[in-house]
Amino acid sequence: MSDAPGPLAGLRILELADEKGQFCGKLLGDLGADVVKIEPPGGERCRHVGPFLDDIPDPERSLSFWYYNTSKRGVTLNLETSDGRQLFGRLAAAADVILETFHPGFLASLRLDYESLREQNSRLIVCSLTPFGQTGPWRDYLSSDLLHMAAGGEMASSGYDDAEVPDAPPIAPGGGNAWHMGCHFAYMAIMAALVHRTVSGQGQYIDASIHEACALTTEAAIANYVYRGEVLRRQTGRHHAAGPTPRTQFRAKDGTYVCALVGGRLNPKFVKDLAELMDSYGMGGDLKDPKYQDQAVITANASHIIEDLVANFISSLPAEEVYHAAQERGFTWGAVRAPEALLDDAHLHDRGFWKQVEHKELGRSFVYPGEAAIYNGSPWRISGRAPLIGEHNTEIFCDELGLSSGELSVLAESRVI
Amino acid sequence: MPRLRALENIRVVDFSWVRAGPWATRWLGALGAEIIKIEWPESERGRLPSTTTPQNLEVNLNTSGNFADTNVNKKSLSLNVRSAKGLEVVKRLIAVSDIVIENFSSRVLRNWGLGYDELCRIKPDIVYVSMSGYGHTGRNHHYTTFGPVAQAVSGLTHLSGLPDQPPAGWGWSYMDDTGGMYGAMCALTGLYHRNTTGRGQHIDLSQMVSSVPLNGPALLDFTVNRRGSRRAGFPPGNRAHWPGTPLVNNYRGPTVAPHNAYRTHPGGYNDWCVIVCHSDEEWRRLVQVMGAPAWANLEQFTTVAGRLQHQEELDERIEVWSMTLEKYELTERCQEAGVRALPVQSAEDRVEHDPQLRHRQMYLAMEHPALGRHKVQNAPFRLSETSASNHLPAPLIGQHTREIVESLLGYSHDELRAGFTDGTFWPTKRARFAYQEEMLQ
Numbered sequence: 001m002s003d004a005p006g007p008l009a010g011l012r013i014l015e016l017a018d019e020k021g022q023f024c025g026k027l028l029g030d031l032g033a034d035v036v037k038i039e040p041p042g043g044e045r046c047r048h049v050g051p052f053l054d055d056i057p058d059p060e061r062s063l064s065f066w067y068y069n070t071s072k073r074g075v076t077l078n079l080e081t082s083d084g085r086q087l088f089g090r091l092a093a094a095a096d097v098i099l100e101t102f103h104p105g106f107l108a109s110l111r112l113d114y115e116s117l118r119e120q121n122s123r124l125i126v127c128s129l130t131p132f133g134q135t136g137p138w139r140d141y142l143s144s145d146l147l148h149m150a151a152g153g154e155m156a157s158s159g160y161d162d163a164e165v166p167d168a169p170p171i172a173p174g175g176g177n178a179w180h181m182g183c184h185f186a187y188m189a190i191m192a193a194l195v196h197r198t199v200s201g202q203g204q205y206i207d208a209s210i211h212e213a214c215a216l217t218t219e220a221a222i223a224n225y226v227y228r229g230e231v232l233r234r235q236t237g238r239h240h241a242a243g244p245t246p247r248t249q250f251r252a253k254d255g256t257y258v259c260a261l262v263g264g265r266l267n268p269k270f271v272k273d274l275a276e277l278m279d280s281y282g283m284g285g286d287l288k289d290p291k292y293q294d295q296a297v298i299t300a301n302a303s304h305i306i307e308d309l310v311a312n313f314i315s316s317l318p319a320e321e322v323y324h325a326a327q328e329r330g331f332t333w334g335a336v337r338a339p340e341a342l343l344d345d346a347h348l349h350d351r352g353f354w355k356q357v358e359h360k361e362l363g364r365s366f367v368y369p370g371e372a373a374i375y376n377g378s379p380w381r382i383s384g385r386a387p388l389i390g391e392h393n394t395e396i397f398c399d400e401l402g403l404s405s406g407e408l409s410v411l412a413e414s415r416v417i
Numbered sequence: 418m419p420r421l422r423a424l425e426n427i428r429v430v431d432f433s434w435v436r437a438g439p440w441a442t443r444w445l446g447a448l449g450a451e452i453i454k455i456e457w458p459e460s461e462r463g464r465l466p467s468t469t470t471p472q473n474l475e476v477n478l479n480t481s482g483n484f485a486d487t488n489v490n491k492k493s494l495s496l497n498v499r500s501a502k503g504l505e506v507v508k509r510l511i512a513v514s515d516i517v518i519e520n521f522s523s524r525v526l527r528n529w530g531l532g533y534d535e536l537c538r539i540k541p542d543i544v545y546v547s548m549s550g551y552g553h554t555g556r557n558h559h560y561t562t563f564g565p566v567a568q569a570v571s572g573l574t575h576l577s578g579l580p581d582q583p584p585a586g587w588g589w590s591y592m593d594d595t596g597g598m599y600g601a602m603c604a605l606t607g608l609y610h611r612n613t614t615g616r617g618q619h620i621d622l623s624q625m626v627s628s629v630p631l632n633g634p635a636l637l638d639f640t641v642n643r644r645g646s647r648r649a650g651f652p653p654g655n656r657a658h659w660p661g662t663p664l665v666n667n668y669r670g671p672t673v674a675p676h677n678a679y680r681t682h683p684g685g686y687n688d689w690c691v692i693v694c695h696s697d698e699e700w701r702r703l704v705q706v707m708g709a710p711a712w713a714n715l716e717q718f719t720t721v722a723g724r725l726q727h728q729e730e731l732d733e734r735i736e737v738w739s740m741t742l743e744k745y746e747l748t749e750r751c752q753e754a755g756v757r758a759l760p761v762q763s764a765e766d767r768v769e770h771d772p773q774l775r776h777r778q779m780y781l782a783m784e785h786p787a788l789g790r791h792k793v794q795n796a797p798f799r800l801s802e803t804s805a806s807n808h809l810p811a812p813l814i815g816q817h818t819r820e821i822v823e824s825l826l827g828y829s830h831d832e833l834r835a836g837f838t839d840g841t842f843w844p845t846k847r848a849r850f851a852y853q854e855e856m857l858q
Contacts, residue, residue, distance in 0.1 A: 007606050007607065007609065007610035008606065008609070008610075010613070019670065027602070031606060048671075049666065049670060049671055050665070050666030050672065051634065051637075051638045051642060051644070051665060051666045051668075053641055053642070054642065055642065063634055063637040063638055063641055063642070064633075064634040064637075064666070064668070066637060067633035067634050067636075067637050068633065114801075132773050133773075133777055133799075135776065135777070136772075136773045136776035136777055137772045137773055137776055138752075138772065138773035139773075141752045141759070142752065142755065142756070142757040143757065143759070144670060144693045144695070144757055145669050145670050146655060146669065146670075146676060146691050146693055147691055147693060147757055147758070147759040148759075149691075150678065150689070150690070150691040150759050150760060150761045150762065151759040151760060151761075151762050151767075151771070152762070152767075153762055153763065153764060153766075153767055154587075154588075155655075155678065155689070155691075155761045156687050156761050156762060156763045156764070156766075157587075157588030157589050158577060158585055158586065158587055158588040159585050159588065160579075160582070160585055164582075164583070165579065165582055168579065168585075169654070169655060169677075169678045169689060170678060170687070170689055170761050171577055171578060171579070171585040171654060171655065172577075172655050172678075172691070173573070173576060173577035173585075173586070173587050173591070174576040174577055174652050174653075174667060174668060174669050175573070175576045175631060175632055175634075175635065175668050175669065176634070176668060176669050176670065177591075177631060180595070180631055181595075182797075184595065184598040184599070184602065185598070185796075185797045185798055186798065187602055188444060188598065188601055188602055188605060188798075189796075189798040189800060189805070191602065191605035191606055191608075191609055192423040192424065192448045192605060192800065192803065192805070193423060193800060193802075193803070194609050195423060195424065195427075195605060195608050195609050195612060196421075196423040196424075196425075196802070196803050198609065198612035198613060199425075199612070200421075200802075202802065204800055204801045204802035204803065205800075205801040206798055206799070206800050206801070207798065207799040207801075208797060208798035208799075209777065209797050209798070210797075211773060211774070211797075212774065212777060212779055212795075212796075212797030212798075213797040215762075215767050215771075215774060215779065215794075215797075216594075216794055216797055217591065217594045217595070218588075218589050218594075218764070219436065219483075219564075219589035219590050219591075219593060219594055220468075220469060220483040220486075220589070221589065221763075221764040222486065222764045222767065222768065222780075222794055223469045223482040223483040223485070223486045223487075224468075224469055224482075224483075224764060225763075225764035225765050225768055226482060226486070226764075226768065226780075226791050226792050227469045227470070227471050227482025227483075227485075227788070227791060228469060228470075228471060228472060228482065231686075231687070231763045231764060231765050232588075232763075232764070233686070234585075234588055235588065236583060236585060236586070237565070237574065237583060237584055237585065237586040238565060238586070238588070239565070239588060239589055239590070240588040240589055242468075248565065249583055249584070249586070251583070257569075257583060257584060258569075259565050259566055259568075259569040259574070259586075261563075261566075323570070327557070327560040327561070330561070332561045332562060332563055332566055333566065334562070334565075334566035334567070334569040334570040335569065335570060336569040336570075336574050336575060336584055336586075337569070337570060337571070337572050337575060338572055338575045338645060338646045338647045339571075339572030339575065339576070339629075339632040339635040339636050339639065339646055340572075340635075340636065340639035340645045340646060340647075341572070342571065342572055342629055342632075342636070343636075343639070343640070346556055346557075347551060347555040347556055347557035347558075347560075348555070348626065348629070350554065350555035350556050351552060351554055351555040351623075351626065353626060353629070366637070366640055366641050367640040368633075368636075368637065368640070369629050369630045369632070369633055369636050370630070371626075371630075372599050372622060372623070372626060372627030372630055373546075373552075373599060373603050373620050373621060373622035373623070373626075373627065374552065374554070374620070374621040375603075375606070375607070375618060375620050376533075376618050376619045376620065376621060377610070377616055377617070377618025377619070378610050378614075378618060
């Protein structure tokens with residue numbers, strides 16, 4: 001099985017994407033598609049985003065670029081030259097999918113838009129993934145991850161209890177997730193078009209909007225407004241809500257936190273299990289008292305249970321210990337970990353999650369995160385580290401398109417590649 | 418006229434409940450697949466408890482607003498899968514379907530006698546997507562999640578908040594939404610693979626594990642540079658960098674200032690705008706939009722290094738100006754001048770005030786048999802040849818039982834009636850809804 005091709009083997013994707021779409025290219029490439037990343041001569045600007053290997057800034061040392069560009073080959077091409085356009089046209093004629101994140105109208109201005117390219121390749125799928133889509137009053141607006149998290153509604157839902165951090169602003173969760181949201185939906189749209197093509201034989205054009213993807217990703221916030229007219233308040237480490245709900249984040253002995261659902265679940269069965277969990281550490285307090293098998297008593301003592309017993313229990317143990325002890329007894333609780341703690345997670349090791357990726361030019365290998373899902377019939381894999389600038393120019397332009405090495409030199413001299 | 422759909426003639430057996438699984442099949446439905454949602458009122462989680470029932474309606478199995486938005490484009494079959502007869506019905510359904518999708522704990526389907534091997538015996542090229550909390554393999558496969566726990570354990574929660582404060586985390590189940598995305602992505606990928614090779618497979622998705630790759634750059638900073646993210650000034654709130662701490666990228670994008678949320682007029686709970694300048698040029702444009710105040714020409718603000726170092730003062734001064742404008746007006750002025758700014762938008766803002774979402778018809782009203790006419794969220798992409806719009810309101814529980822059992826699976830009407838009498842299609846002791854009485858006539 002491990003030698004079997006990925007589910008997208010045989011597909012050729014041309015990626016013309018910056019921070020907005022590079023993750024989508026990675027999703028396709030790690031599942032077996034042949035993703036050719038087309039960068040402007042000198043390299044794409046995301047190569048300048050840190051952190052960098054050993055903190056030495058260099059377009060070949062951006063860890064962000066490394067991560068988001070695995071399993072791709074890389075060529076350089078200046079689309080604003082006629083030679084560049086001509087070469088791109090030849091690549092597009094044999095491609096299955098083009099993923100692009102240019103400003104709306106840019107490819108059309110070069111006559112490289114879907115309408116132009118489909119003339120020589122009716123099976124072609126073009127996905128434009130842009131901040132706001134190809135139409136509308138905000139079409140030309142500038143954006144960033146933070147801007148999308150604001151307008152998409154993520155910030156209006158995330159932050160702190162008023163009492164915990166008075167006057168706190170709405171908080172945009174980090175990690176570049178606006179781009180992830182856009183890329184997940186773009187991937188879905190591309191796959192839908194590809195499935196359709198297996199039946200119809202025809203390609204199509206996809207206009208995907210990151211703003212809309214973000215606006216769709218706040219769970220029940222829209223439904224709360226549409227059906228009840230409610231605007232939700234932000235609460236520390238837990239769900240937005242129309243009115244205050246009991247806290248779910250407790251400080252553990254090691255200073256980190258545990259996400260523990262207690263409030264809202266306080267019934268006799270839960271309290272019995274809770275008493276047993278805490279009693280196994282000799283910290284059951286009065287919770288084993290039979291009076292707590294009466295719902296009315298439980299409700300009247302909710303604050304005692306949460307603020308005295310549970311809070312004390314968690315504060316006396318390391319977060320990891322609470323997490324595993326609670327889960328083993330059926331509690332849906334978890335330790336609030338820093339990402340690097342995941343390297344020690346035995347479950348992930350059991351699933352073969354961490355991958356060694358070779359950086360031959362450095363003579364080193366590094367550990368990369370692996371797959372969201374295990375495809376049992378067609379494995380996910382990182383086929384190679386992110387491409388160096390123009391690394392596959394010869395492979396693509398000479399071996400595949402038949403250019404001579406002399407022609408390649410000419411193109412390099414005139415900044416076409 | 419009905420448009421062509423990408424997943425025409427694809428049938429999905431949907432055992433999923435609560436949020437992540439139903440959010441996955443919602444999109445497969447929008448793309449044209451026939452989604453058959455298998456439900457049982459005694460063990461239902463998703464319709465009840467409901468906190469989104471309109472104030473003027475009784476809370477019951479058919480009046481959750483959030484369920485209605487999460488389950489458009491589906492049909493509902495009420496069926497007791499844990500009865501011998503129910504299992505037989507579901508096997509007949511799987512035999513004429515393409516995809517099976519569920520988000521139970523890791524051993525549930527197998528314990529019902531519907532493990533992958535059995536699914537293959539029924540339908541050799543079935544695409545089976547399991548969406549459990551921790552996956553079907555690995556020592557913690559029996560652990561359970563809901564969004565905030567997956568977010569906590571995977572490191573996502575830690576990336577959100579102000580320095581020296583507890584994590585702010587995500588104010589909703591981001592990983593139920595995103596877990597749903599991955600469920601749909603896995604199903605589509607498995608389907609493409611089946612269509613091109615003739616082979617199905619089991620795709621073992623885990624909500625917790627699928628959160629981890631969303632922390633890629635932070636993880637590489639550790640595995641490559643040995644730099645952890647429990648460090649001074651991290652996470653830096655809405656800033657790209659917290660002043661007074663070492664200058665290190667925060668995994669959101671370039672390290673620049675200004676990069677923050679600012680209060681706007683009239684200072685209400687969601688009256689905030691975010692402003693970001695990626696370059697000196699963009700900063701100079703912002704200075705112009707602010708009316709070229711004298712302070713902005715002070716030397717410490719003319720370079721990115723200076724703005725990062727003097728962020729407290731910079732942000733205070735920008736906020737004095739931003740408080741003079743309402744958030745949409747500020748946005749418009751900035752964007753017209755080429756400055757990155759957008760308003761913090763609540764759900765009400767998105768539905769009522771966002772001109773872009775209105776133009777793109779993000780929220781179109783649909784009639785629901787129990788809830789009436791309400792806006793429903795649309796797809797964030799337009800496919801030129803195969804539209805992905807909402808075409809069916811969320812089903813009432815068991816609404817399509819007769820259609821599926823008789824027309825699709827070929828049972829007789831008498832068999833349907835018998836199934837209602839013996840507890841296969843509805844609990845014998847539970848009152849039936851009027852539409853169920855009607856389907857038994």
